[in-house]
Amino acid sequence: MFESVLVANRGEIARRVIRTVQRMGLRAVAVYSEADADLPFVREADEAILLGPADPAQSYLDAGKVLEAARLSGAQAIHPGYGFFSENAGFARAVIEAGLIWIGPSPEAIERMGDKINARNLMEAAGVPVAAGTREPVTDLEQAVAAAAGIGYPVMVKTAGGGGGIGMGVAHEEAGLARAFEQASRAAVRFGGTPAILLERYVERARHVEVQILGLTDGTVLALGERDCSVQRRHQKIVEETPSPGVTPELRERMLAAAVRAGEAVGYLGAGTVECLVDTDKQDFVFLEMNTRLQVEHPVTELVTGLDLVEQQLRIAAGEKTEISVAVHGHAIEFRVYAEDPRRFFPGPGKIEVWEEPSGEGVRVDSGYTRGNTVTPFYDPLMAKLCVFGQTRAEALERARKAVASFQVEGPKNNLPFCAELLEHSDFTDGNYDTGLVSRMRA
């Protein structure tokens, strides 16, 4: 096992990775921007190195600076967290070429799954069901119109390079396609680097369900259950739970087997996620994409399996042979606490005047901020993740209500009132919801 790990990320995920690194007796090195100098992750690391200004391009996304920080600190391995460099094959290669250990799948696996079009074609070849969509990148509107006519409206327009929901849009008819295409193209260039666009059939009332996989050093790929991420706004997740209330045991078995096949098809190593769209009426699913990194919502899987996924990532990256028996029990739900107004979901950065996290049996909070910190407009709005565990879904919901009510945040706008509202909404409490739930609540 290596002795020190540089965490190439910020906020809650940097803090969460640092916690496991230190628990394992290893040294944790943080890197940070000027805007983040006062955040807990900087203080809690064994060493912290300033990268540069707030703009990610000059700090967290400056590969030269991150690698230089690793050299200066003597870090032997780099954990990318999620976002930033986590799915950047070029950076993963640069880490390996610098003689360091990349905590993640191989650059080749990142490349093959990072291009959503390639990934879809690869999955189809591996016998995993995929949504109807474009097999080649779409680069102009004329191609998009022709492709959409072939697929049939409504279509989802998204960037082939990914980008966490940014730039995604649904076109219900040809008139709306130009706008969706332009929006996705702009986002592709700004956030994804590649201008390629992908179109696929959009299912109106579907659930977004993903499977957590773990590729071990002996080539085995394990499936650690699923997560239902259907509570979304602007195609970004707000709440995730496991097990999914909308998946039957028979469908679960098929989805987990498909996720294992997906992992095996790319020789996957470490933690990854296979995202699917589930048509609950038909109890059927299609592959959407694979995320070759740790997910924001990994804690719910940890709560029901008892595993520490970051520890597994570190052990696998160190080449250790691990034997894991997967046993899932209970129910876990995560609420993303965003700095945004709870009605329109518009960003609401600001200085945190009050910050009191809930605690108690079955409650876990992964936060990136504390009282006195300022939530700035430079990064995503996630302030914390409130996770609850119960023996049953009903118990988890009850604990969630209490925890949401006792989570005190003043200063930045926050979506805790939305979480409280959701916990009283019968579609959610019945477990009978789909990706359109939030839009219907705000219609």
Added chain:
Amino acid sequence: MAEVHAEMVANVWKVLVAEGDTVEEGDTLVILESMKMEIPVLAEDEGVISQLKVAEGDVIQEGDLIAVIE
């Protein structure tokens, strides 16, 4: 005369109009970016942009004046 103010702390990502331009209601004046979200700022009246107070790359605070439409 209508003043257009910022609703939140944000970076000015794109400025789509110049002083002297004529705008219609609903035209996008600037695109702000905050927390990885693009927020278009729209004209709520028609008229001429008599003052434009922001430039691309600025960081503006809640309540800051963005433009004046006459």
